[in-house]
Amino acid sequence: MTGKKYDWLLYSILAASFALSCALVFATRPKDGGLTFEAVRGGTVIERRRAAELTDGVALDLSSGAMTNIVASDPTGIRMVLANCPGGDCLRARPMKNAGDMIVCIPHKLIMRIVSSSVGAIDVMSY
Amino acid sequence: MEYRVKPPGKTKHMLIIAMFTSMAMVTGFIESRFPLPFPGMRLGIANIFPLTALILYGPAEAISVAGLRLALSFFLSGNIVALSCSAGGIIVSLPLSIALYEYFADVLSVPAISVASAFAFNAGQLGAIALLLGSWGVLAYLPPLLLCAAATGYAIGSLASMLARKLSSGKQT
Ligand SMILES: [Zn+2]
Numbered sequence: 001m002t003g004k005k006y007d008w009l010l011y012s013i014l015a016a017s018f019a020l021s022c023a024l025v026f027a028t029r030p031k032d033g034g035l036t037f038e039a040v041r042g043g044t045v046i047e048r049r050r051a052a053e054l055t056d057g058v059a060l061d062l063s064s065g066a067m068t069n070i071v072a073s074d075p076t077g078i079r080m081v082l083a084n085c086p087g088g089d090c091l092r093a094r095p096m097k098n099a100g101d102m103i104v105c106i107p108h109k110l111i112m113r114i115v116s117s118s119v120g121a122i123d124v125m126s127y
Numbered sequence: 128m129e130y131r132v133k134p135p136g137k138t139k140h141m142l143i144i145a146m147f148t149s150m151a152m153v154t155g156f157i158e159s160r161f162p163l164p165f166p167g168m169r170l171g172i173a174n175i176f177p178l179t180a181l182i183l184y185g186p187a188e189a190i191s192v193a194g195l196r197l198a199l200s201f202f203l204s205g206n207i208v209a210l211s212c213s214a215g216g217i218i219v220s221l222p223l224s225i226a227l228y229e230y231f232a233d234v235l236s237v238p239a240i241s242v243a244s245a246f247a248f249n250a251g252q253l254g255a256i257a258l259l260l261g262s263w264g265v266l267a268y269l270p271p272l273l274l275c276a277a278a279t280g281y282a283i284g285s286l287a288s289m290l291a292r293k294l295s296s297g298k299q300t
Contacts, residue, residue, distance in 0.1 A: 002236070003236045003238075003239065004233070004234050004235055004236040004239070005233075005234040006231070006234040006235055007235060007236050007239040010227075010235055010239045010240070010242075010243055011239060011242070013243075014242060014243055014246055014277070017246065017273070018246075018270065018273045018274070018277075021269040021270050021273060022270045024266075024269075025266070025267050025269065025270055040262050040264060042260075042261040042262070043260075043261045043262045087166070087206070087208070089166030089167075089208075090166075093166075094162075100267065102164065102264075102265070102267075102268070104165055104166070104256070104260060104265065106165075106166060106167065106208045106256065106259050106260060107208070109259070109260050109261050109262075110260075111260055111262055111264050111265065113264065
């Protein structure tokens with residue numbers, strides 16, 4: 001199974017689109033300095049605070065109407081501890097600790113992430 | 128088009144599509160156990176079967192296998208998030224593989240076509256998740272997912288091409 005005549009062209013286009021996606025992520029990275037915890041529901045930021053404020057034992061209620069989502073911090077990081085979404089995928093997501101980490105609750109249109117001035121293409125890759 | 132075979136009898140043809148679909152479903156179930164950053168997201172290993180169907184028979188068969196797999200997996204799991212993700216991925220990746228294979232198979236190898244298709248599949252899945260969430264923030268995950276796509280796409284393309292060669296030589300129709 002060998003390559004064909006114009007494989008290089010297709011691979012170049014794909015490599016270029018990869019580079020473009022890296023550049024876009026890098027260019028649009030938040031620049032607020034330090035680690036920040038951010039929660040976005042349906043495109044609107046509903047919570048933003050320094051991640052350091054979310055120390056062990058502190059719980060944060062991000063519920064809205066009938067949608068329950070409560071996050072808390074423990075030594076492994078910040079994670080969802082209570083949610084009534086169907087499936088409960090967000091409850092099993094890996095705790096967030098570093099810049100670029102993210103937990104989503106798709107049924108409740110909720111994104112939680114940790115951002116920092118150093119969030120770039122390279123950092124995001126280490127998830 | 129080097130491995131394309133004429134479809135055998137109608138019953139046998141339906142049987143082959145059913146077999147491809149069920150293998151894609153099993154593969155899809157297994158890969159749903161791989162942890163990816165977002166619930167419902169897949170590596171796209173099950174795409175090997177629509178791709179093999181495309182190489183062996185043509186676009187109609189590839190669409191049948193991909194579409195049936197999508198529908199049946201949804202009826203079995205009832206997971207609307209996974210359905211939206213896979214649908215988002217397939218809607219962009221399948222037409223791309225079909226166009227590349229049908230018009231450029233002479234100058235593009237199957238693994239190369241498969242890598243392009245895997246790029247589209249992952250971008251489509253992430254796009255579907257962004258739409259579900261109503262936010263483009265998740266697109267920060269595009270670069271690492273494209274890197275995954277390069278590896279899985281190449282592996283899938285090589286396997287599909289091997290599978291098609293074996294199946295086309297073992298059958299005289
Ligand atoms: Zn949830």
